[in-house]
Amino acid sequence: MNQYQHVEILLVEDSSADAEMTLRTLKKRGIANDIDWVKDGVEALEYLRCEGAWADRRNGLPRLVLLDLKMPRMDGLEVLRKLKQDPRTRTIPVVMMTSSREEGDLVASYSLGVNSYIVKPVDFDSFAETVAQVGMYWVLANQTAPAPTA
Amino acid sequence: MIEPDETRMRAGLDATRRARRRSLVGAFVALALLSALAVNGWLGNQRAAATRAAVAHSHAVLRHTLDVESAFARMANGHRGFLVNGDAAALADRDAAYAATKARLDDVLRETRDNSYQQARLARVATLVDERYAQMRAIEAIAARDGLDAARAHFRSTGARSGDAVRAALAMARAHEDALLRQRDRASARDTAMLDRLLLVGTALAFLVLVLAGLALLRLLNRTEAIGEELRRQSQDLHSLFRLSRDLICVSSLDGRFLRLNPAWERTLGLPVAQMVGRPFLEFVHPDDIAATRAETAALAEGHETVSFENRYRDADGRWRWLLWNATADREAGVIYATARDITERKHAEQRIDALNVELQGRSQALEAANKELESFSYSVSHDLRAPLRHVDGYARMLVEDAGDRLQPEDRRYLDTITESVRRMGALIDDLLALSRYGRKPLEPQRVDMAALARDSLRDLQPPLPEIRIGALPAAQGDPALLRQVWSNLLSNAVKYSAPRGDQACVEVEGEAVDGVARYRVRDNGVGFDMRHAGKLFGVFQRLHGEDRFEGTGVGLAIVQRVVHRHGGEVRADAAPEQGATFTFELPAATPLAA
8 A cells, every 4th residue: 555545535624633533443443544634624625626735646536535514714614515516526425523413514514415414422432433434334335436537 | 424414414405495496386376376366356346347337327227218208208298288278387397398308318328329229219219209299399389279179189199109109119228228237237147156266266276285385385394493403413413522522623724724623632732722723733843843744734735635644742831742643625615624632642652662672672682692602602512622522531542442451450440530521521511502402492382292292202211111100181382392301301300310219110290281271290209309409409500419329410400491481381399308209390281273
């Protein structure tokens, strides 16, 4: 597995603790090894569009985007909207991983076309279990759409 | 209200006009009849007078004929007397009688000048008389020449016959006059009879017409009286209405001057009506209302109606009274009829209400702002407080996973305590968010089957469950999602606190509806509590039992109370230590189903 291998998951998460817990779980359970982590929405868009710091990236589009809702600069809802509006990225499954169970966030996410909405459990066991299930399903079980040619 | 009166009055006036025409025509006809009668009577009288004159004339003619005859007889007698004894005096008598005869005959001739028949007859008589007289003179001459005896002899041969002819001619003249007289009598009688009939019929007709005209007149009088009465009554009503009305009534000219004002004006503004009449009403209007009032008056003058127009009038004390106007103009008469009501109190009340509304709006905005703040607070609680908790727990668990073999049992216990505390704090946050959500969620009241809802909420409870008896419950009017949480919290409490009773644990739910209030009771035979602490029961995070004995965050009953209060209901608890507890809550009963 080298760095030109296709990336499996893009984790968009401003909290390094959450990111570490997520990465640890996914790797420890052998679900995904090629995971890239960005810390906010702006960076996430640059990553996906191979712009800015990620201009030289060659590892293609991820099979899954795990998106935090509340982030500095650009929040998860905005990232979601831009991804789903862009023909290049609209087929990538996006799973919202958030602490918020506010109805407004749920409704907004689904109307923007989110593929799944997960509330992060406080308790670590549940958290790890949830992250593992999400990874298992979207990365291992789910068939992604072929990458758009355009 | 006015229209039928007007119609009736108009009909009355029409009838009156008809009756007046009829009685006038009647009187005229009667007058004409009577005039005709008078003319006829006068003419009849004239005719009768003429007839009477003719009759008298006939009588005179007859009398004078007799005079002629008697004078002629005297003439014959004188002649005969001369013949008997040759008396010259007798001759003188005879000659005088002859002159008288001729004179009377002339009278009669004069009197019958217009009657040719009589003239002829009388001319004959005159001739006969003259002939007779000539005979007498001849006999007289014989006597003077041949003696009396010769004369007597001559007389006997001629005399008697000649006299008879005169008498016969006179008799014929008399007979003719008699016939005339009879004819005139008959004509006179006929005229009289005709006149009588005419008088009778004419009088009867005139009487009839007069009676009819009189009847019409009577009816006219009756009707006029009735109309007068009606007018008096209406005018009385109008006057009373005008005088007693609490509303202000006024008549003003189109150019805006008061013409008539009812006493309510004085009662309302405190200004004598006499001071206001004749003055422009704009003098009394609030400066800020003058333009609108002027425009309204102009609209009235153009034929528009004023409906619910408001302006302010100055009263005697210089205060402003709000008046609510309705008005209409009679442009032909050049006047405006208007009524106004003093709505000052209402206006002030409205102003107070407006002020209160503004205040209320301010408070409601403040409340809304507070609500928004609470929302963003709970959002950040939900997100920002949970994240570090998750990290605390996560890292504690990762430590256990990675360094489990190197940790002392005491270290493990510390880490377990961290994990347990995180779990409890997570539960507290969740409950706090629930409390906030149940306080904010808009109510969607509907008819709720409370027994079904209570049974459904049992699914939230962790088995094993004690015996739970849910009786017949009245339906409530409320939000089913919120009320379900009430049942869930109360029943889970009852189950939790009666758990120490083991197999004996029992929870009962019952209820009734009284006077539109539905009351529900949840009773358990659990550990109960001391009523001295009942005040704390529904407070947030308030607990009456140690957490080691009973789990819980102390938010459940606070949620129950919040939901029940939001429905306008009440909740209370009744308990004693180790004697079980009863929670009672009241809600609006469901409105009866439409049949």
